[in-house]
Amino acid sequence: MNHTDTPSLHAASAPLDEDSPWPPPQQRAQQREAKRQAVLSAAAQLFNERGFHATSLDDIAARLGVSKPTLYYYVKNKEEILLGCVRQGLQLMLDGIEDSRCGGGSALDQLTTCMQVYARIVTQDFGMCLIRVGDEQVSADNRGELRRIKAAIDHEFRRLVTQGVEEGSLAPCDPKMTAFVIGGALSWIGRWYQPGGEYTPEQIASQCLQTLLGGVLRRDPPASSH
Amino acid sequence: MNHTDTPSLHAASAPLDEDSPWPPPQQRAQQREAKRQAVLSAAAQLFNERGFHATSLDDIAARLGVSKPTLYYYVKNKEEILLGCVRQGLQLMLDGIEDSRCGGGSALDQLTTCMQVYARIVTQDFGMCLIRVGDEQVSADNRGELRRIKAAIDHEFRRLVTQGVEEGSLAPCDPKMTAFVIGGALSWIGRWYQPGGEYTPEQIASQCLQTLLGGVLRRDPPASSH
Known part of the structure; x- marks a missing residue:
């Protein structure tokens, strides 16, 4: 019985003792990555609940039921953890935008999908962390990288709005x-959303999109109620 | 020549030597308050530029050209400074909302005024500080106070939207x-606004209100351009 789905790995390395208490290298790498992800997830939740500065590595270790030295096997320090969280939040958004582009359709269709993706992600741990923890918490070197990715996301929205105006679905603006x-408006969801609260992420996304796309003003003439 | 506009103060206290190098008590109180305000303003600017945790009392003193011990004559610690800044941002909003209520008019008129007030204040030092520094930076006791005031502002917007729907100017929502x-959407202005940047606060407020009130979608049928 194999410990891995990739037989070629075994062929390339020394034969493994099937009774070895150590898993084969690829499985070890997967386990390591799974554990690093668990560290980032626990950290994102704590940053969102308490703020970045109020969260210690001890808090993160305690939530995972491990010791602080164990964390250092997966991450260097708190800034690296924050960067990992924020990068994942940004990557989720970039992936969602790319999917909506591949999905095709009108600029309005793509903009709507991007807005849904954005609204959903800011209610999740990594996306919420992206919104709640400001760029000024990371060192200047890393801040530049985060701002570039955020600018790319912003430009994609801008491009879709421009195309929407060109195709005639959006008002000139x-x-x-x-x-x-x-x-x-969509980012702010990440500041006020409470998991398990009054509205589900789907309800929030749907209502926010309706308000942003349609606006607040009544479209048809008001009924003469008096 | 009097040092103060309130002669009754002099009548109640011992006669002042007009050549005294110390100003009379009321003037001293005014000067003290003006200096406390200068500390809060400098601090708000620094918190907005660098973040709350990255700003030290030394930084604030340096910006004012005074020593750190001088600051302690006006404020107890950094949290008290932050609270002072955020309270002033919130008070500006409450005052603006109260003014728009006193101004009367339809619910839509009042909502529009409140939105303009809100958009303007988040581009100013104290309002921006309110947006950029999260509640989790202050201790639990004070956090409750801030959240109560924010909830009051939110409820005022909610009340005006409800009334706007009732009067028929706003779409059912x-x-x-x-x-x-x-x-x-208006709060987020405080995150991206750069003083002296491409748009003035007035331009930003005007465009944001137009988008939020009118929405993004085209109202008239698109012209057949092809």
């Missing part, structure tokens, strides 16, 4: 400012 | 969620 308004 | 979307 300043695409940069409109993208800021959309991104702002 | 979930007032709570709509208030979150409005407040979120």
